[in-house]
Amino acid sequence: MKKIIWLFLLLVILLFSKPLWEDSASEYVDLTFLAPVDEWVDSLEIDQYVNVAKAYWMEIKDEPTVKVSSSEEVVIGKGVILDQISLGMKKSEIEKIHGTAQRVSLNEYDLVWHTYHENYENFIMVSYDSDNKVNAMFTNQPGNSSFLGIQMDSNRDEVHTSLGEPLTKLRKGNIVYILPESGEYDLFQMDDSYLTIFYDKHENNSVTGLQIMEKSVEKNHETTFGTPSVELTKGFELQLFDLTNAARVFRGLSILTYDEAVSNTARKHSEDMAIHNYFNHENLNGESPFDRLEKDGLTFSYAGENLAYGQASSIFAHEGLMNSLGHRENILNTDYNFLGVGTAFNKESAPYYTENFYAK
Numbered sequence: 001m002k003k004i005i006w007l008f009l010l011l012v013i014l015l016f017s018k019p020l021w022e023d024s025a026s027e028y029v030d031l032t033f034l035a036p037v038d039e040w041v042d043s044l045e046i047d048q049y050v051n052v053a054k055a056y057w058m059e060i061k062d063e064p065t066v067k068v069s070s071s072e073e074v075v076i077g078k079g080v081i082l083d084q085i086s087l088g089m090k091k092s093e094i095e096k097i098h099g100t101a102q103r104v105s106l107n108e109y110d111l112v113w114h115t116y117h118e119n120y121e122n123f124i125m126v127s128y129d130s131d132n133k134v135n136a137m138f139t140n141q142p143g144n145s146s147f148l149g150i151q152m153d154s155n156r157d158e159v160h161t162s163l164g165e166p167l168t169k170l171r172k173g174n175i176v177y178i179l180p181e182s183g184e185y186d187l188f189q190m191d192d193s194y195l196t197i198f199y200d201k202h203e204n205n206s207v208t209g210l211q212i213m214e215k216s217v218e219k220n221h222e223t224t225f226g227t228p229s230v231e232l233t234k235g236f237e238l239q240l241f242d243l244t245n246a247a248r249v250f251r252g253l254s255i256l257t258y259d260e261a262v263s264n265t266a267r268k269h270s271e272d273m274a275i276h277n278y279f280n281h282e283n284l285n286g287e288s289p290f291d292r293l294e295k296d297g298l299t300f301s302y303a304g305e306n307l308a309y310g311q312a313s314s315i316f317a318h319e320g321l322m323n324s325l326g327h328r329e330n331i332l333n334t335d336y337n338f339l340g341v342g343t344a345f346n347k348e349s350a351p352y353y354t355e356n357f358y359a360k
Helices: 004-025 031-043 048-060 091-098 156-162 215-220 230-250 260-276 290-294 315-323 325-331
Strands: 078-082 085-087 103-106 111-117 123-126 136-137 169-172 175-178 185-190 195-202 206-214 301-311 338-345 353-359
Touching: 004 169, 004 206, 078 206, 085 206, 085 325, 091 123, 103 230, 111 260, 123 206, 123 230, 136 215, 156 185, 156 195, 169 215, 195 215, 206 215, 206 315, 230 260, 230 315, 230 325, 230 338, 230 353, 260 290, 260 301, 260 338, 290 301, 290 353, 301 315, 301 325, 315 325, 315 353
Parallel strands: none
Antiparallel strands: 078 085, 103 111, 111 123, 123 136, 136 206, 169 175, 185 195, 195 206, 301 353, 338 353
């Protein structure tokens, strides 16, 4: 029955598109032989078949594009594949693989990161366009993802051998951005997408994170930073918290608990730095991180603080902190149990990030 329906669908398409292809083809080919076909098509009562075809199409159009079973994996989409996800895949298909997102939060592109994980294992952040198709994704657990010969233990030299030299500049609108040569990350253009590969300078420059996004997403975001808002502030804070836990779990460490009270203390310090244009663990009143925690009535037996400034996103802030030895030690410290994160923006929209770790 399905074959018959598809046959009539094809005939219907030929019928209605005939003026288009006939006009151009008739310049080269004698099409009078189609007259009997026209008469036969005109004689058909095709309305019922069109209706059947429509019904069948409505039935199948929302069927899964990707079906994964224990014996077979079918992957669609385009470009890089991260944990069975690629650009262009439908949200409904991803949720069949990874379940419902654990968190939804705003990012600097005025898009929303949907964060998927199981107790911070198989961690991945995915963004969708207006058609609920993937237009960006990131993971700092690339161990389950492999493409073009790149794996978790691949280093920067191996990446360059596989992908060639990275971009040194990026034009967005009328602005050309010169990309840094710090060696902490590289940007590659792959077809209609941009791939950012982050490296761990303390682990032989191995791949520690992967971000892939449609070229249009990057090009449409012509500013350096996101537009400051309460939603973006909270988004950066929760994303940094999740990224920290994902990095810890990947290395076999315990999950930290989010502390809203400590986040308020951290946020006030970020706001103070943004307003008064300084960047220091000690504020202008001479108060240390520990002084500020105690001032807010918080008790702790052990504490530490990370600061970052000017990174355009929570992802770049986290990866930068991981490549700074002292900050890295806080992120991966086995003695901590709790984490609070506070973000604020200065008048140029540049973000300040404060992380306060502690144990009771």
